[in-house]
Amino acid sequence: MTVNLLDFDLDRLAVYCEQLGEKRFRATQLFRWIHQKGASDFEQMSDLAKSLRQKLAGVAEVRALPVLAEQASADGTIKWLFDVGNGNAVESVFIPEDDRGTLCVSSQAGCAVGCRFCSTGHQGFSRNLTTGEILAQLWYAEHHLRQRLNLAPGERAITNVVMMGMGEPLQNYSALVPALRVMLDDHGYGLSRRRVTVSTSGVVPMIDRLRQDCPVALAVSLHAPNDTLRDELVPLNRKYPIAELLDACNRYLETAPRDFITFEYCMLDGVNDTEAHARELLALLKGRVACKLNLIPFNPFPSSGLKRSARPQVQAFAKVLMDAGIVTTVRKTRGDDIDAACGQLAGEVQDRTNVQQRLTRQPIRIHATTGSSRQEKRR
Numbered sequence: 019m020t021v022n023l024l025d026f027d028l029d030r031l032a033v034y035c036e037q038l039g040e041k042r043f044r045a046t047q048l049f050r051w052i053h054q055k056g057a058s059d060f061e062q063m064s065d066l067a068k069s070l071r072q073k074l075a076g077v078a079e080v081r082a083l084p085v086l087a088e089q090a091s092a093d094g095t096i097k098w099l100f101d102v103g104n105g106n107a108v109e110s111v112f113i114p115e116d117d118r119g120t121l122c123v124s125s126q127a128g129c130a131v132g133c134r135f136c137s138t139g140h141q142g143f144s145r146n147l148t149t150g151e152i153l154a155q156l157w158y159a160e161h162h163l164r165q166r167l168n169l170a171p172g173e174r175a176i177t178n179v180v181m182m183g184m185g186e187p188l189q190n191y192s193a194l195v196p197a198l199r200v201m202l203d204d205h206g207y208g209l210s211r212r213r214v215t216v217s218t219s220g221v222v223p224m225i226d227r228l229r230q231d232c233p234v235a236l237a238v239s240l241h242a243p244n245d246t247l248r249d250e251l252v253p254l255n256r257k258y259p260i261a262e263l264l265d266a267c268n269r270y271l272e273t274a275p276r277d278f279i280t281f282e283y284c285m286l287d288g289v290n291d292t293e294a295h296a297r298e299l300l301a302l303l304k305g306r307v308a309c310k311l312n313l314i315p316f317n318p319f320p321s322s323g324l325k326r327s328a329r330p331q332v333q334a335f336a337k338v339l340m341d342a343g344i345v346t347t348v349r350k351t352r353g354d355d356i357d358a359a360c361g362q363l364a365g366e367v368q369d370r371t372n373v374q375q376r377l378t379r380q381p382i383r384i385h386a387t388t389g390s391s392r393q394e395k396r397r
């Protein structure tokens with residue numbers, strides 16, 4: 019099998035080039051051709067020594083992911099379905115705004131966390147993506163969009179990346195970190211740390227590792243103001259409860275490129291969206307973690323059994339937090355006519371975890387707002 023050059027950050031590419039008897043600056047040239055210019059044919063790489071081009075031919079390639087489908091929303095959002103083999107496919111979403119272009123990238127085929135409100139979570143888990151498969155989504159989107167949008171040389175289509183597509187990125191850590199490094203590398207995509215966001219459901223030990231290895235902006239899927247409810251909505255909470263998660267967030271802030279953590283909160287009608295929940299959330303976060311709240315209107319899908327909170331409910335919830343000084347935004351729903359909005363990405367997953375049957379068997383239990391917390395139950 020040929021080596022996929024998309025699997026390498028610049029240091030790894032330099033090692034690979036050394037093995038071929040080439041100096042580091044050759045690796046930098048090659049890296050720039052791939053990521054800055056979107057080249058995949060070595061013959062195109064005109065300033066690379068002919069000898070290196072010949073060495074690479076036949077042993078290495080820039081392995082793009084086949085595009086199975088593309089859908090464009092009326093609001094300009096574009097969703098791609100990429101084939102990652104063996105019946106698995108992952109989705110990426112481009113969200114254009116006036117001042118930025120954001121790409122939402124997948125990290126796994128499926129997801130093992132199984133959040134109740136998430137379409138990916140209902141599909142189960144097949145496998146981790148490789149670094150090359152994570153980067154192939156960005157590589158394709160950036161270079162395809164430059165042509166499609168007719169951008170001037172040097173102009174970028176994608177200014178922000180959010181690791182919020184299919185999968186829990188921190189459960190695919192070893193592939194994630196080199197991919198982030200390529201996004202940040204000035205010879206790669208040159209994105210600032212503030213413009214690359216990893217979103218996690220709360221894998222505490224890996225939040226600590228990311229803090230040391232490659233601190234980028236952090237978003238945490240919170241979705242509940244207490245452990246009892248969060249255990250139901252985000253099953254990973256049973257392993258890493260809220261108190262441990264908030265401590266990890268505070269440690270992360272020591273090296274984070276932004277001075278706040280973004281907490282994502284999916285608004286589920288009658289489940290986590292009352293003003294009492296908002297007050298409980300306020301009591302949990304105020305003075306504990308520097309944060310912003312991002313309220314996400316739930317995007318219903320058939321097997322979820324959940325409903326979107328009514329707009330006045332969302333506004334009342336946000337008001338409780340904002341009146342107390344916590345910056346709270348309500349996420350604009352983008353691309354919901356093509357199932358590209360938050361929590362709707364489904365791709366195609368050959369589930370190896372039976373999560374689908376498990377979630378279908380267990381109807382969600384709705385708890386009283388401040389009822390017995392799990393810690394109380396343990397005592």
Ligand code: SF4
Nearest residue numbers: 129132133136139185
């Ligand atoms: S919300 Fe994220 S962590 Fe939870 S199931 Fe969906 S993809 Fe996985």
